[in-house]
Amino acid sequence: MRVRLSDVAAMADVSSATASMVLNGKAGAIRPDTIDRVLVAAEALGYRPNALARSLRSQQSHTIGFLSDDVVTTPYAGAMILGAQEVADKHGFALLLANVDSDQEASRHSLEALLDRQVDAVICATMYHRIIEVPAQLTNSPAVLLNARSDDNSVTAVVPDDYAGAEAAMEHLVAMGHRRIGFINDRAGNRRPGFIIDQTSPPAAVEREQAYHDVLRRHGIDRDDTLQTRAPSDPTGGRVAATALLDRPDRPTALFCYNDRMAAGAYVAARHLGLAIPEDLSVVGFDNQVLIAEAIDPPLTTVQLPHLEMGRWAMEQALTLLDENAEPRVRRMPCPLVERESVAPPNHPSADT
Amino acid sequence: MRVRLSDVAAMADVSSATASMVLNGKAGAIRPDTIDRVLVAAEALGYRPNALARSLRSQQSHTIGFLSDDVVTTPYAGAMILGAQEVADKHGFALLLANVDSDQEASRHSLEALLDRQVDAVICATMYHRIIEVPAQLTNSPAVLLNARSDDNSVTAVVPDDYAGAEAAMEHLVAMGHRRIGFINDRAGNRRPGFIIDQTSPPAAVEREQAYHDVLRRHGIDRDDTLQTRAPSDPTGGRVAATALLDRPDRPTALFCYNDRMAAGAYVAARHLGLAIPEDLSVVGFDNQVLIAEAIDPPLTTVQLPHLEMGRWAMEQALTLLDENAEPRVRRMPCPLVERESVAPPNHPSADT
DNA sequence: CTGAAAGCGCTAACAC
DNA sequence: GTGTTAGCGCTTTCAG
Numbered sequence: 084m085r086v087r088l089s090d091v092a093a094m095a096d097v098s099s100a101t102a103s104m105v106l107n108g109k110a111g112a113i114r115p116d117t118i119d120r121v122l123v124a125a126e127a128l129g130y131r132p133n134a135l136a137r138s139l140r141s142q143q144s145h146t147i148g149f150l151s152d153d154v155v156t157t158p159y160a161g162a163m164i165l166g167a168q169e170v171a172d173k174h175g176f177a178l179l180l181a182n183v184d185s186d187q188e189a190s191r192h193s194l195e196a197l198l199d200r201q202v203d204a205v206i207c208a209t210m211y212h213r214i215i216e217v218p219a220q221l222t223n224s225p226a227v228l229l230n231a232r233s234d235d236n237s238v239t240a241v242v243p244d245d246y247a248g249a250e251a252a253m254e255h256l257v258a259m260g261h262r263r264i265g266f267i268n269d270r271a272g273n274r275r276p277g278f279i280i281d282q283t284s285p286p287a288a289v290e291r292e293q294a295y296h297d298v299l300r301r302h303g304i305d306r307d308d309t310l311q312t313r314a315p316s317d318p319t320g321g322r323v324a325a326t327a328l329l330d331r332p333d334r335p336t337a338l339f340c341y342n343d344r345m346a347a348g349a350y351v352a353a354r355h356l357g358l359a360i361p362e363d364l365s366v367v368g369f370d371n372q373v374l375i376a377e378a379i380d381p382p383l384t385t386v387q388l389p390h391l392e393m394g395r396w397a398m399e400q401a402l403t404l405l406d407e408n409a410e411p412r413v414r415r416m417p418c419p420l421v422e423r424e425s426v427a428p429p430n431h432p433s434a435d436t
Numbered sequence: 437m438r439v440r441l442s443d444v445a446a447m448a449d450v451s452s453a454t455a456s457m458v459l460n461g462k463a464g465a466i467r468p469d470t471i472d473r474v475l476v477a478a479e480a481l482g483y484r485p486n487a488l489a490r491s492l493r494s495q496q497s498h499t500i501g502f503l504s505d506d507v508v509t510t511p512y513a514g515a516m517i518l519g520a521q522e523v524a525d526k527h528g529f530a531l532l533l534a535n536v537d538s539d540q541e542a543s544r545h546s547l548e549a550l551l552d553r554q555v556d557a558v559i560c561a562t563m564y565h566r567i568i569e570v571p572a573q574l575t576n577s578p579a580v581l582l583n584a585r586s587d588d589n590s591v592t593a594v595v596p597d598d599y600a601g602a603e604a605a606m607e608h609l610v611a612m613g614h615r616r617i618g619f620i621n622d623r624a625g626n627r628r629p630g631f632i633i634d635q636t637s638p639p640a641a642v643e644r645e646q647a648y649h650d651v652l653r654r655h656g657i658d659r660d661d662t663l664q665t666r667a668p669s670d671p672t673g674g675r676v677a678a679t680a681l682l683d684r685p686d687r688p689t690a691l692f693c694y695n696d697r698m699a700a701g702a703y704v705a706a707r708h709l710g711l712a713i714p715e716d717l718s719v720v721g722f723d724n725q726v727l728i729a730e731a732i733d734p735p736l737t738t739v740q741l742p743h744l745e746m747g748r749w750a751m752e753q754a755l756t757l758l759d760e761n762a763e764p765r766v767r768r769m770p771c772p773l774v775e776r777e778s779v780a781p782p783n784h785p786s787a788d789t
Numbered sequence: 790c791t792g793a794a795a796g797c798g799c800t801a802a803c804a805c
Numbered sequence: 806g807t808g809t810t811a812g813c814g815c816t817t818t819c820a821g
Contacts, residue, residue, distance in 0.1 A: 182525065201488050379700070454790090489797090491797090494815080
């Protein structure tokens with residue numbers, strides 16, 4: 084059996100109440116020598132408070148629930164958890180994990196497991212940038228959405244700024260002199276079941292496409308819809324789509340890909356067509372999956388998804404919500420361009436437009 | 437304020453003790469109609485037990501601590517957590533996360549945060565297969581090591597069977613007809629040139645190297661130390677090492693790489709030397725980092741690290757330890773070969789040996 | 790079969 | 806200034 088507060092109190096010859104105050108720094112009105120006695124007793128006994136008892140009494144578990152939709156499987160997940168963890172730890176909070184899958188019933192169950200354990204707040208993380216419906220049970224406790232937002236923005240949330248990220252990528256390409264830029268987007272309408280209901284097409288796809296068009300227009304480059312295509316967001320999808328875009332006389336000199344996996348597929352397509360990267364073709368990806376970006380040749384220039392920062396921010400907000408009840412805010416986290424070696428000026432700047 | 441057990445009891449017109457028994461399935465000796473009344477009351481009120489209070493009383497938190505050394509950053513982490521989570525969930529347990537970094541002091545603090553919260557057991561996970569020293573605080577509570585083991589095997593642990601995995605990879609290569617097989621090992625833990633197996637090296641490096649030699653010997657293939665090298669385990673390391681191995685007349689017809697990142701580097705080296713994979717050169721990796729294995733061309737044949745299974749097993753053991761106190765056991769989890777397209781019979785089977 | 794009572798280990802009012 | 810008392814919400818003897 085662990086040593087209890089009463090043991091410390093007994094040894095210091097004070098009441099457990101006094102010991103409690105001393106140990107919690109609320110010893111404003113306690114004689115210095117008493118404080119000392121308690122401190123040495125605690126030290127001598129190796130006293131560690133029972134957080135359960137403390138929580139029960141103080142109605143604060145110092146625990147934040149982290150609910151995710153399989154997020155934990157993806158390489159992104161780690162960064163979000165780590166970021167959240169990091170700031171939680173700094174404030175003496177711990178993270179209680181729960182995972183939800185496509186099964187609605189199971190998801191409710193997972194959430195309740197968290198709530199039953201009296202978490203002070205919950206962070207709801209999704210694998211992909213999504214618009215979700217906040218589970219009803221959450222309306223009572225402070226909640227923040229991570230990599231997701233509610234459609235009415237009534238819950239504080241943090242999402243990547245896909246628009247600005249795509250904009251940076253496109254501006255980079257244009258600044259390098261590219262005028263004919265292909266865009267391989269994610270195939271819209273892939274609905275995945277989840278605890279959280281999917282609305283329309285993923286915000287990432289919508290925003291990046293918007294940025295693609297806006298940047299071109301801003302630079303007076305006529306829209307050419309044959310330069311844009313959609314495919315499943317994996318290497319095969321990227322390869323097939325890139326082949327279609329590149330295997331023609333008026334091929335684009337640069338490709339902006341929805342993600343790094345597709346960009347890897349585009350590399351394969353380019354090589355099969357005898358196109359060297361970046362000499363004959365520039366490629367920009369999205370996600371900054373370092374595993375991929377550094378594994379392919381040449382290393383991929385891509386846009387970073389700021390999962391670590393989002394994780395940190397989400398936890399900071401969650402903790403803030405415990406003190407004050409602030410207005411819900413949704414933060415769009417910047418996605419910086421990470422320049423590697425897959426972009427260069429075009430060999431033969433196209434003369435059209 | 438949430439509805440308490442006493443509310444349910446009051447509504448059902450029984451004592452809270454009775455309500456408790458009913459709700460916990462220990463209603464062996466309670467009249468059916470009383471049971472019903474309690475049940476409908478609980479339902480009507482939407483009663484959810486307060487897990488904190490329950491834990492405090494029953495001295496069982498139904499929570500397992502998951503302590504990891506930054507593991508959460510790596511793409512492997514997710515699978516371990518997910519596996520653990522999955523079985524925890526099935527048994528009504530939750531996962532409390534803590535992260536430790538290189539800082540000893542901070543690590544002790546993290547562990548204590550878990551213990552203070554009265555976790556019933558803790559799982560200690562490491563990013564890489566390692567031999568670790570079990571923290572002293574852990575000796576009191578049930579613990580299982582995940583992807584790590586103690587040097588005296590006195591703590592139950594699960595690690596990947598790197599030896600068998602490497603053996604399978606090598607047997608595959610040999611079965612395909614390869615006799616000259618290069619091995620690019622990790623250099624961590626041994627900065628000396630030369631190819632001596634060194635106890636300070638990570639188990640993964642030691643075991644895979646051992647398997648490499650054993651398989652060759654078993655098939656009567658003479659050892660040729662010029663076919664073996666070490667490098668940092670990243671794409672650049674792999675490229676440099678592979679170039680050294682391949683840029684010579686008696687080059688190997690196949691390469692076994694320490695991990696998929698190095699294998700990706702080997703791909704680059706091969707292409708620069710005009711070697712086609714798998715026609716001119718077969719490559720096998722390790723880890724089955726799907727992100728990489730599917731992104732490079734051709735898709736990489738590699739050995740799977742069974743993180744999901746290890747996570748599951750670790751949690752199962754942890755839960756088992758709560759009931760019975762079994763003997764510590766260490767499990768070596770199989771690492772299956774995942775065949776893709778980077779292996780083919782050699783073009784020109786070497787005539788030597 | 791069911792209820793009363795006694796805590797689990799701690800904190801927060803309120804006396805002294 | 807410090808100790809006493811009363812719970813936080815639940816489970817678990819032990820009477821009846």
